[in-house]
Amino acid sequence: MKKWGIRLLKAASALLLLFVVVFGVWLENATVVRTSGGVYQAIYLPFFNDRRIKWRADFSITADEPNIQHIQGPIVERKADKSFAAQWACGNSVHTAEVGEYDPLKVTCGDKAYSYDFYPPAKTNDAAIFNTDGPVAVTSDLEGNLDYFLRWGIDTGVLNAAGNWAFGGGHLVVAGDMFDRGRYVYDLLWFLYDLEQQAEAYGGKVHILLGNHEQYAFIGLIKSVEAEHLWAIEQMMPYPLALRDATVLGQWLRTKPVMTKINNVLYMHGGISELVLSSGKTIEELNAMNREALDNYSEISDDVFALTHGNHSLTQYRGYAHAMDYYPEADQGLIDRTKQQFGVDYLVVGHSQAETLAPKFGGDVYIVENTHFSKEALVFEDGQPVIKPLSLLKERFEDKAYQIRSFSLFNMSDLKAFFGLFSAASRVPNR
Structure with missing residues (x-):
């Protein structure tokens, strides 16, 4: 390889190394926001004049020691024999159950009990x-x-x-x-x-x-x-x-x-x-x-x-x-x-x-x-x-117990939450 080629390669390597170092320092000064259940919500990246860039960490579908306190779901599927297969998220895991055609689904999550009745498949009513x-x-x-x-x-x-x-x-x-x-x-x-x-x-x-x-x-x-x-x-x-x-x-x-x-x-x-x-x-x-x-x-x-x-x-x-x-x-x-x-x-x-x-x-x-x-x-x-x-105004949901801490390059969940945004692009539906 000619000397100018070697010099160019060294210069490119040095620039890449500099970029990695600067990028790493930038991330280390970012702030991680997770929900009360430990799910990544956002990463705030420092910008000029004390401003911050909000990074959509929620698109990464990442959680760190999850602890879901309120039931999510249930997702209930109707089986060929007319029974039902249900699953829901609570705590740090997914739970499942099967119920008969005429039975309610009874679920406990945290300190709250839930009961779900299922009805015959809904019919489309063309009359409007x-x-x-x-x-x-x-x-x-x-x-x-x-x-x-x-x-x-x-x-x-x-x-x-x-x-x-x-x-x-x-x-x-x-x-x-x-x-x-x-x-x-x-x-x-x-x-x-x-x-x-x-x-x-x-x-x-x-x-x-x-x-x-x-x-x-x-x-x-x-x-x-x-x-x-x-x-x-x-x-x-x-x-x-x-x-x-x-x-x-x-x-x-x-x-x-x-x-x-x-x-x-x-x-x-x-x-x-x-x-x-x-x-x-x-x-x-x-x-x-x-x-x-x-x-x-x-x-x-x-x-x-x-x-x-x-x-x-x-x-x-x-x-x-x-x-x-x-x-x-x-x-x-x-x-x-x-x-x-x-x-x-x-x-x-x-x-x-x-x-x-x-x-x-x-x-x-x-x-x-x-x-x-x-x-x-x-x-x-x-x-x-x-x-x-009415007796009250409607307010959009807000988690009252968000978890906030500094970003760490040595935390794999933090890295996954950051880079997961790029994989989310593949989820955009096409026509």
Whole structure:
């Protein structure tokens, strides 16, 4: 090798060594944040002027001496003989059980006991238009916050103090986004699964609508999943597989629509954009298209993607609240044409945060994702909107006992948590 080649190699080696040393020192000055159960949440890297870069350590699915204090799951699969196979995470391990066709699953995690009843497979109801003489209460964006929903239900009269159905022949609409951000997503899902049966027994009805975060869960887009919940589910199976058709909750959710009409009100998660309205599709056609897209995400056409998952879709559109780079804010003309096409007087959505329940567009539109800012809930009585007072605001989940310490180059879990972000890129779903 010529002398200049040797010199170049030495220079490159020296630069590489310098980079490794500087990078190592940089990491040694980073801060590790883990959940109260020992799951890596984030690594904060030092930057200029005392600023920090947040590194998504939760994507690594890493835990150091895990100790899950609240049950995660259960994931329950329906077997060919109609019995059930269940698994859940608690403490530092996964537990399993099998139960008979008519038996409840009884579980203990920490100092709390849980019981789950299972019902025959849910059936898809193509009908999405309902009439009722009873009241209709609506909420949205619960994000695994069962405690808030219980309080909301008591305040609105949907639930009694014991958390059971108290709404008689009334209807409850949960307008999407039960998943993500919160740690107790499965607690909320199992509660709603059971509440649906209670409501039917009293002549009432629970309408579960799918939002964009339900769609994310089905395709495995984990960007908003809470770290401890994600880690626990992944100890049992890859996150989207926990919602496959063979599971009780996955099969149940697959029967749910993205929009419904009750009396003179149209409910959905995001809203009706110009694109959706101009498609000319009925409520039933839009629901059917969205159901089919859940299981064929990678194969759907661009046109179907735009209507089911795109920025202008029923689950993503925010034009009722504000403009985005992708579209202008809705105007009264769009609202009027939507009301006429679907034969309603009111449009009710979640998805976009609003500071108050005060209606928009001359009283035609209500955005019920207001409860971070105002203690108000929306109930329709005799076809007219009534604003009910609530006793508390909704707050996003926050772990009150995060574990914080310095990063260590000699801790293999720290290194795995850092470099695991790169492997997470392979999990982004493709179409």
